Structure formats: C-alpha cells, structure tokens
Amino acid sequence: MSALYLRVTDLGVRYGETVALQEASLEINQGERLALIGESGSGKSTMAMAVAGLLPRGASVIGTLDFPVLGHSLRLGRDVGVLFQDPDGSLDPVMSVGDQIAEVAMMHQGIGWIAARVHAAELLGHVQIARPLTRLNSYPHEFSGGQKQRIALAIALAGNPSLLIADEPSSALDTVVQRHVVNLLDELVRERGMTLMFITHDIALASERADKIGVLYQGRLVEFGPAAEVLGSPRHAYTRALINTHISLDTPHSKRLPEIDKAGLV
Ligand SMILES: Nc1ncnc2c1ncn2[C@@H]1O[C@H](COP(=O)(O)OP(=O)(O)O)[C@@H](O)[C@H]1O
Numbered sequence: 001m002s003a004l005y006l007r008v009t010d011l012g013v014r015y016g017e018t019v020a021l022q023e024a025s026l027e028i029n030q031g032e033r034l035a036l037i038g039e040s041g042s043g044k045s046t047m048a049m050a051v052a053g054l055l056p057r058g059a060s061v062i063g064t065l066d067f068p069v070l071g072h073s074l075r076l077g078r079d080v081g082v083l084f085q086d087p088d089g090s091l092d093p094v095m096s097v098g099d100q101i102a103e104v105a106m107m108h109q110g111i112g113w114i115a116a117r118v119h120a121a122e123l124l125g126h127v128q129i130a131r132p133l134t135r136l137n138s139y140p141h142e143f144s145g146g147q148k149q150r151i152a153l154a155i156a157l158a159g160n161p162s163l164l165i166a167d168e169p170s171s172a173l174d175t176v177v178q179r180h181v182v183n184l185l186d187e188l189v190r191e192r193g194m195t196l197m198f199i200t201h202d203i204a205l206a207s208e209r210a211d212k213i214g215v216l217y218q219g220r221l222v223e224f225g226p227a228a229e230v231l232g233s234p235r236h237a238y239t240r241a242l243i244n245t246h247i248s249l250d251t252p253h254s255k256r257l258p259e260i261d262k263a264g265l266v
C-alpha cells in the first residue's frame with residue numbers, strides 16, 4: 001500500500017459567475033496514474049490547474065488540497081511538472097532546447113551548467129530524441145509536433161518532480177503520435193515512481209494507462225475510483241454513454257487498437 005500523495009477535498013472553482021468545478025474530492029497515492037475524462041467544458045483543466053496551482057488570477061477557489069508525502073504545498077517545476085496540449089506554448093522559440101531543459105534542471109535541482117547540460121542530453125534521450133547531444137543545440141522549429149511535445153515533456157521532467165500533470169498532452173497531434181506521447185509519458189512516470197494526472201478524451205487510453213479514473217460532468221466529479229470499477233460498473237449515465245460511444249472495452253487489446261503496436265518512433 002503506497003503513501004497518499006494527494007487529497008483533494010470539496011474543491012470548488014469559479015470564474016466570476018461561471019461555476020467550473022463543485023465539491024470535487026479525490027485521493028491519489030504516490031505512483032498512481034489518474035485519468036480525468038469528460039466532455040469539453042466539464043472542468044477537467046480547471047481541476048488539473050487547481051492542483052498545479054496554475055489557475056488564472058480572478059479564479060476563486062474553495063476546498064483543500066493536501067500533499068501528505070511532500071509535507072508542504074506544491075512547488076511548480078520542482079514538485080510538479082506540467083505538460084499542455086500545445087507544446088509551442090511551453091517552448092521558447094529563440095532558445096535552444098538544450099538550454100531550456102538545462103535551465104529548469106539548474107533552477108530546481110541546484111546543479112551547475114555543465115551537469116545541467118549533461119542532464120538535458122540524458123532527458124532528450126529518455127524522451128526518445130535521436131542523437132541527443134547534437135540536438136541540444138537545435139531550436140524548437142527544427143522538430144516535428146510529436147518531437148516538440150516530447151521536448152516539452154523533457155522540460156517538465158527536468159526539475160525531477162514527483163507529480164506530472166498532462167492536460168490533453170497530445171490532442172493537437174494525430175492519433176498515432178498522441179498514443180506514442182502518452183505511452184512514453186506513462187513509461188517514464190512508472191520508471192521514476194512519479195504520480196501522474198492526465199486528461200484525455202480517449203477512454204480506451206484511460207482504460208489502458210490509468211489506475212484510477214475520474215469522470216467530470218458539468219463541473220462535478222460524477223465518478224471516481226479504480227479504473228476497472230469505473231469502467232466496469234459506471235454509476236452515472238454520462239459515463240455509460242461515454243463507454244458505449246467508444247469501442248467495447250471487453251475487446252482484446254490486440255484487436256482493439258492495432259495502430260499502437262505498430263507505432264514506431266515518430
Ligand atoms: N479562464 C477562464 N475564465 C472564465 N471561464 C473559464 C476559464 N477557464 C475555463 N472556464 C469555464 O469553466 C468551465 C470549465 O472549463 P475547463 O476546466 O477548461 O473544462 P475542460 O478542460 O473540461 O474542457 C467552462 O464552462 C469554461 O468555459
């Protein structure tokens with residue numbers, strides 16, 4: 001039984017008159033992977049950004065977030081890395097990717113420039129960028145969309161955070177690239193014993209990669225629990241509809257998504 005990493009209690013978020021999230025409570029243990037699913041506007045990003053401490057100014061928040069393992073509040077970059085839908089938003093177009101990764105490593109790991117550059121090359125290798133030492137000096141525009149998302153992942157990992165939050169990290173990319181990014185994310189998180197919160201529209205992906213699933217519907221967390229329970233005996237009509245509109249989750253993995261197995265490096 002691993003330690004409790006995050007406890008969210010009765011979290012509510014409003015943007016002026018708009019109630020984006022109400023009475024949301026959940027728990028994630030260290031090393032667990034939580035998928036948040038739900039239709040557009042249901043409050044998924046609000047939930048994720050509230051946890052990361054990245055809500056816009058003007059958002060009003062009630063409820064509590066506890067990080068018992070940390071024993072203090074979450075520090076962005078150091079304790080939590082965040083991956084967004086559009087990698088261009090996280091990358092500086094006029095700075096080499098090596099410098100961008102090294103900068104985060106220096107800031108949050110207290111290491112010097114040389115060590116940070118070495119670490120940056122290692123991270124580029126971990127996110128499966130070929131010839132990482134050479135590519136340290138490349139700029140974001142020299143990479144494909146899938147590669148840029150993986151570089152954004154390297155930056156998110158550079159502070160050696162214990163939590164990774166990925167907000168639809170791949171929906172701007174095509175399906176095969178998306179799955180590659182999410183599969184890689186999941187592998188890296190597991191290797192490092194990190195806790196993962198990821199948002200996806202892809203319920204099949206959630207069923208494959210998440211330990212727990214939370215379903216948001218109109219700002220309410222209508223389901224939360226172990227993935228098999230939520231998908232096996234959904235309590236809410238919206239979840240049943242979500243499952244029914246996707247491929248049958250009983251279909252064997254090999255028949256379900258042949259493109260995943262064929263997908264090589266992109
Ligand atoms: N910065 C904001 N200002 C005002 N309303 C917002 C803002 N961000 C989100 N909302 C509203 O909050 C609700 C939840 O949005 P969001 O969390 O982005 O949903 P999701 O990520 O599930 O698509 C929506 O009604 C959305 O329009």
Ligand SMILES: [Mg+2]
Nearest residue numbers: 044045046167
């Ligand atoms: Mg969103």
